[in-house]
Amino acid sequence: MKSDPLFSRNRHPNETIVKIGSEKIGSNKIALIAGPCSVESEEQLESAALFLKKQGVSVLRGSAFKPRTSPYSFQGLGDEGLRILGAVRKKTGLCINTEVMDVRDVPKAVEVSDMIQVGARNMQNYDLLRELGKIKKPVLLKNGLAATVDEFLNAAEYILQGGNENVVLCLRGIRTFETKTRFTFDPGLIPVLKKETHLPVMVDPSHAAGTRELVGPISKAAIAAGADGLLIEVHPDPQKARSDAEQQLDFVQFEQMISELKPVGKAIGRTL
């Protein structure tokens, strides 16, 4: 008889809690990972880090390797971006989440970070998933642009099968015929995933929204539907951002949004 996959609830009736520093993703406290889309300079990342630390955020995001639709768009600072992530991590004590696209970059990204992100465009990069199965650090796996829940869970299975149990799923919306949001985010998928798997489920409202105004409302829906955490793009000066300028929140907007999310969390018995 075929046994249940490793992601399955049947294999693991309790929730998996993924620890990153003091953050416990999957616990009663809704986790926050925030920071700029791209690492642009040490000043930019440090400014975001110091602000977010004051807000109680303990995991900073920032990408050095960017999967851009056009090869002419900013591709990220690469190795220099990793150096900056390492420097800001050391200076602020924050944990780092950063994206890797290429198997060859895994070892050096692991050195300067605490969590590796697999972006939507790499959800089915099986060589990368297998490689991340060999590390111990948590992996944030985003759903592919046109992935079904089964495909998403099977991508997670590649990492689990390698022996890395620290997988966090992150819903970031899918492509549909609707164009008023950048991607279509279905909050109904949170309870669906919760039923199928013991892995924590985060939501990235920023890429689903595409515009700042929608980040707060989508975050509220995500929390109300049971998300274990949010991944939010925050930039010291979003208008000047080298990627995703339209959807990144500035510091004032982030602080305001968190204060509006707290009562939503409280209504379902969770803290933020």
Ligand code: PEP
């Ligand atoms: C990102 O988090 O910056 C990113 C590129 O997201 P996604 O892979 O979901 O498009």
Ligand code: MN
């Ligand atoms: Mn982005």
